Amino acid sequence: MDKKPIIELDEVVIKFSGDSGDGMQLTGTQFSNTSALIGNDVSTFPDYPAEIRAPQGTVGGVSGFQLNFGHKEIYTPGDYADVLVAMNPAALRANLQWVKPGGTIIVDTDSFTDKNIKKAGCEESDPLKSSKFGDFNIIEAPITSLTKESLKDSGLDNKSIVRSKNMFALGIVYWIFTRPLEYTEQFFEHKFKKKPQILEANKLVLRAGYNYANTIEAMPSYRVNPAKIQKGTYRNINGNTATAWGFLAAAEKANMPLFIGSYPITPATEILQELESRKDMGVKAFQAEDEIAGIVSAIGASFAGNMAITTTSGPGLALKTEAIGLAVIAELPLVIVNVQRGGPSTGLPTKTEQSDLLQAVVGRNGEAPVPVIAASTPSNCYNYAFEASKIALEHMTPVILLTDGFLANGTQPWNIVDSKQLPEIKPRFFKGEGEYMPYARDPETFVREWAYPGMKGAEHRIGGLEKMDLTGNVSYVPVNHEVMTNKREEKIDRIVNVIPQQKVEGDADADTLVIGWGGTYGHLLTAVQELREEGHKVALSHFNYIRPLPGNTEDIFKKYKKRLVCEINLGQFAKYLRMIYPQYEYKQFNKVQGLPFTVTELKKNILKLINE
């Protein structure tokens, strides 16, 4: 097996693609888990159609799973694939443009029937023979028939047999990249514990693919050595799970019960699902009848003394707008997670976008200031969910946490941040001494004290009407309204004192500063690093704290001559920066295709500005 010469690589991008029913998500996940477990850094990007089952064999029905793994640190799932696995003509057609020149393409030749080629809408009758293939290293494998062959004695029905062909493909790729099979085999053993026939079949096919690759000549074998990454215990994690766990961590640190009130919506649903599963940790997960009940029940839970959150995506955030205002005026802690997706309206529900920023920052009736925080990698969703909770609880305010479809579904090896590594969270509970004044504030932070039902002697009433300073009684006194409006604003502004300073990565003496926020971090960092490696001077300042902006933001901006704000929208952060720091000019690079940036296009656009 290891007779062949092995070529060492730094970084490889693989895209598994096939029909929605072909199990590509599972295949991709297995490959990335194995790679992570053997010490590579990995970044993944699952990409699937909005339909549960889009029409078989069509380009619209192609499901893809891209991953980038390497010997060095990996920040993005990669622009172009070194290896494409295409289980049918549609998958080939949809992804060919995304394969690097000279890249390897593995196709299941059995699927290239006339019918399938037509369904895929290919122009040529035999796309495998097409001149376009000159540049590629094509591996034509009769995957379906070989799968059938290897399972002919398994006793399984034809449908089940064919369903396991993805494991044949995985076996091939495992061999090419010298991966061990054991982790995937362990996975089978767990998953098919109660179905020994299926368990055996999967193992058999995986190995058959592996052996097939070993057998046929003309196939290079690569090794991607473990990455030199920080010490620690790692696990693979995606953004939604990381978000859910960040809240668990916060509740534990605050020593409070965790309540989530949510309504399912793509791509946020997994947070709710994970927390429903965490009933085993005492989480009160309430699947509400709609988004409004989701947030309002969470506000009720917060009033009752729980740490409360609600999770959603764009259209759901729109529906929660009115209730966010209630949490603002009631000054109750609450975290609202918005996993952004393609808009407007239902838009492109399974695709990523950053177009809810202004809605989050200013999209409410009345003067209703809310801190806004954005995570920037799948794994740091954990940290920012924790941070959002800490700010909410310690500053008695709703906080909006922005992630996006790319972060939510993307995975990454994560150097586990356990409870020892996290700071304390100390809500400002009423201590029971003296008379309780619901709207008396800490003179430093402007934060009021929290008393909740069950606390003896602190009975009080709150609500959505303007309230008298200190007492919280309803008040229509004109000047009091201005006082309270200003205090609410000031309270949020002062959070600047507890958030970290903004960082810059790259050249301090560059002319050009690239500015980004949220889920584009990996792509922006890679682009900037590559440009620097190529000899250009450039820096990146990527934002996680949106409102308030870190205190040193202006200091950073003024150091650079040129600023390029890159976003997956029409320029909302640029607009926001103009609102706050109008004295600087901001160039924009925007993309609105429901897709993450590519490093290539970023470099091109940054370079253009550098050279201007």
Added chain:
Amino acid sequence: MDKKPIIELDEVVIKFSGDSGDGMQLTGTQFSNTSALIGNDVSTFPDYPAEIRAPQGTVGGVSGFQLNFGHKEIYTPGDYADVLVAMNPAALRANLQWVKPGGTIIVDTDSFTDKNIKKAGCEESDPLKSSKFGDFNIIEAPITSLTKESLKDSGLDNKSIVRSKNMFALGIVYWIFTRPLEYTEQFFEHKFKKKPQILEANKLVLRAGYNYANTIEAMPSYRVNPAKIQKGTYRNINGNTATAWGFLAAAEKANMPLFIGSYPITPATEILQELESRKDMGVKAFQAEDEIAGIVSAIGASFAGNMAITTTSGPGLALKTEAIGLAVIAELPLVIVNVQRGGPSTGLPTKTEQSDLLQAVVGRNGEAPVPVIAASTPSNCYNYAFEASKIALEHMTPVILLTDGFLANGTQPWNIVDSKQLPEIKPRFFKGEGEYMPYARDPETFVREWAYPGMKGAEHRIGGLEKMDLTGNVSYVPVNHEVMTNKREEKIDRIVNVIPQQKVEGDADADTLVIGWGGTYGHLLTAVQELREEGHKVALSHFNYIRPLPGNTEDIFKKYKKRLVCEINLGQFAKYLRMIYPQYEYKQFNKVQGLPFTVTELKKNILKLINE
């Protein structure tokens, strides 16, 4: 009666104030109607508590009606009152600070009992004797007992008798300002047609008050001559009625049925109420179960080929956010009226504010551009409701029309704009020729064609998912999403070509430009005019078109050295201007007290900037 010398005045501010149950709104309305009918210009500002009936006798329960009428053009209800009518101690206490030095105060001495004085929370035991009164001309009238006296033979019960004491007060004021009684008498005749006893009693008391004023000495009598205003037929109108009628006008001009789907909310409800009454004009007024059903039913009606609108206030706009996105992507005409009130959340529901601006402009998920228009006087709500409808129908887009509590309830004599004076409205209906392409666009305006159910041969499907250019079929093609996003944005931007140029009032060669938008126009104009009369150079540019801004906005801004944006919020329009024209500096003057500006404070702040 006309033996006394009559003093001629240019402008007078009167405030009627009393308990919520004292009928001050009616009294004020009668005075302003009479004044308007005899040719004065008038501006009014009703101001009442949020409770239906706030506790009797307390300051919180005081209901006021302020009006400014004059011989010259009147743009605001005035800052300080020349005459205050105070029906009880609480009314006196609440309003004393708003009376001009040397002003006249008419009090019902019967109401100054110990109990009432205590209820009002007055510091002194006899507030009428207080030293604070040195400066005022006090008319102490035993209004309640005189009312009782004059009705002692009326056969009415005590409650009904006392209820008419407001007419006694009105009679006094009528006499002071030499107003005829006939219009109010006609009003009684209409209103109490079926209650002749009450009719007679009201007439009697009104006249008794009038005669009382005539009888007692030491009382000057003033005349405010008719204003020199434009020729035409006039009527009194408030902002909500004007808004409703603007829509009627638009539907008539577009020759389309008018549909309104709304849910009651202060201070927008009267628009719905007026249009419910206009069933007699064929209006389909649908009081929905909530705000969401209000707007969504309107979208349905628009899809079905009606001219559709929905009306609400802040919290309701928040609830409609998601559905506005649907109208954006479906590219269906719709007008959303938002009558702004004090926020956040329920806030100060009966008070005015301009704090929903950013919500209107950018507060939606996804890139969801919507034109935003703001009315600036009670009567021009008519024009801008018409304009909003015209843009919606001719550009196939939802349009947000902003008014506010001050405009909604304020009244003004209105030089009627009838159908002859209004432009045509020409929706781009599908003509039935050729194949219908739902998302084919006019190359100039980017507007699509409108076909609706019932039109033969144009059957098609629309919805909230991203759609393919031209055909409107669902599309997940990445580049198409960008194309459509840009076209939707561009369509709204191009509306700049059909809206009027921005105007400047005042000195073209001033250094200082005052900038405002929406309901503050009257106050800003008065302040600027008065400053100019006082010899200062200053100009005003007041905005009605918010998104897009008029094409010449930049030209105007660049002409001035200093810009002061005055708003009833924390500076939302200033932020918005920085977003669009960051190259200019904007100073701010903001007030968030649930009250309109006073001309006095505006002048002070503008002057400060002029002198800087």
Added chain:
Amino acid sequence: MGQIETKKYTPKDFKSDQEIRWCAGCGDTAILNSVQKAMAQLGHNKEDYAVISGIGCSSRFPYYMNTYGFHGIHGRAGALASGVKIANPKLSVWQITGDGDAMAIGGNHFIHEIRRNIDVNLLLFNNEIYGLTKGQYSPTSKVGQVTKTSPYGNIDNPFNPGELVIGSQGKFFARGVDILLNLNIDIFKLADAHKGTSVVEILQNCVIYNDGSFAHLTGKEFREDRLITLEHGKPMVFGADKNKGLKLKGFDLEVVTIGENGNTIDDIIVHDAKNPDPSLHLKLINMQYPKYPVALGVIRDVDAPSYNDLMDESIKETVAKSKFKCLDDILYSGNTWEVK
């Protein structure tokens, strides 16, 4: 649910220092009194009461109660109360809501709260009008009613709140009248004892915008003949002389006079509020004057698990079974690896 021992409270203990701002004569004030009286008699600690409302005249209620209170946003009282109760099931949660708050904008939360059987005492102040916004028709306004938004008469067919409760699988429904303090107090005690959503519709007079909407039923002179107060286990008799009653005739209800046409007290239906089958309760709820007397009292009171109890049990069970004792257990579970 606080201590078992009965606290010695007086109604005054439940009065807040805020001045009542309802119109003089508004039914809300009478209901406030009956709630305060009832609470003084119930066994909960004062700090364990949470009084939750939406927006409307009626929803100002919490401000007048010296308990924990939350005046929410319009229509969302049900969701707010649900969150409070699930978050802390020990609390005694009272939801105050109007016909608009609960059945117009809040309709969805209303039906879901009821179907889930969240253990909340839900007092629905039905004045058949939107009071706070000054008199538009509500989803319980009568057909033909002239209001600010139905100047030509209302064409919107009204809900019958109890019927919607049945449709939502409600397990407790009672009907009170603002001015009938003792009846209300009796109902509140049973509502408090019932574990699940206890919906109490209270016919409430809005003196300003819908005065006398229930006067044809509640007028002292004829009240006894037009209303029937149901009590579990008691025969359904009514009338000034307690000689009228309800009898089953096939699948229908019939009003009979005891002692006439051979009808005896034994012919009269004995009220069974505990019957899970809702169809007879529905008939009782739907009874309308003049054909029938209108039913007051606890019409339905059926035991069923509440969502909050099920949630609690389910959490206890899974926590007990779980291998995870703290988050670190989860973080280090499954596929992890070490980099040294």
Added chain:
Amino acid sequence: MGQIETKKYTPKDFKSDQEIRWCAGCGDTAILNSVQKAMAQLGHNKEDYAVISGIGCSSRFPYYMNTYGFHGIHGRAGALASGVKIANPKLSVWQITGDGDAMAIGGNHFIHEIRRNIDVNLLLFNNEIYGLTKGQYSPTSKVGQVTKTSPYGNIDNPFNPGELVIGSQGKFFARGVDILLNLNIDIFKLADAHKGTSVVEILQNCVIYNDGSFAHLTGKEFREDRLITLEHGKPMVFGADKNKGLKLKGFDLEVVTIGENGNTIDDIIVHDAKNPDPSLHLKLINMQYPKYPVALGVIRDVDAPSYNDLMDESIKETVAKSKFKCLDDILYSGNTWEVK
């Protein structure tokens, strides 16, 4: 309502050019076929159909219909359809909605549309799951059901759609099954003929996330014994041998075998879908297997004015009486004055 003459359409005329994107075997496809067949037989012009939906797998329906169609936003199908129908009452409006779309987020519009009796044919695809979001429990999921959001079993007590329709004063309720094309077509015709909200619950199999949810009822082998198809005016008989039936026993329903224990066909209840009193309909709607057969067909079909007709009449009446013929009449009415 289009012309009286019957159009000669075939089901193909109602198929759009868009490829169907439901999973192979999804019940939605069967329902689509039955709707297209029914429409070909009804008397409306094709351009007068408006097919309106919310969001969900089922709500993709309009894309496959060659009629006017609007795929709305989640939960708002009822409000959208209401607007369409009120705006243009001549249209034949078909609302397509899922159990989540209609009864979770859309619950409020659902109950209000029904209470108003807006003349819409409302097809509720009940698969007891959220399909499009990949398998969370819905408000009709069974207690104990394991789904993505109920990994330890669902604790949320489900609605029975028909019961909620009754609670909302529904005048028409029918139940169909995805695969029973002829039954569905019969129902659709009656729904179309009914003026008012015609709610048709269709038991729909989601092969991916809730496969076999209704299999215990609809399996060919026992279907006849576990389902009963009600027809107005016909006795309530069922069973493979048509020898079982429903009989009234006091206030309850009983399943009896004709010919056994002295039961004859005359003991069997004759279905009266037109009875305004909902209590027997409610019992029929609530029948659950194994105690009872589950009722299919048109269970309730009661005449009552629709909101849209009342609106139309009210407008006609007020317009006829009005002194205002155009806006100028209003502008110049009342107190006006001239400045010369």
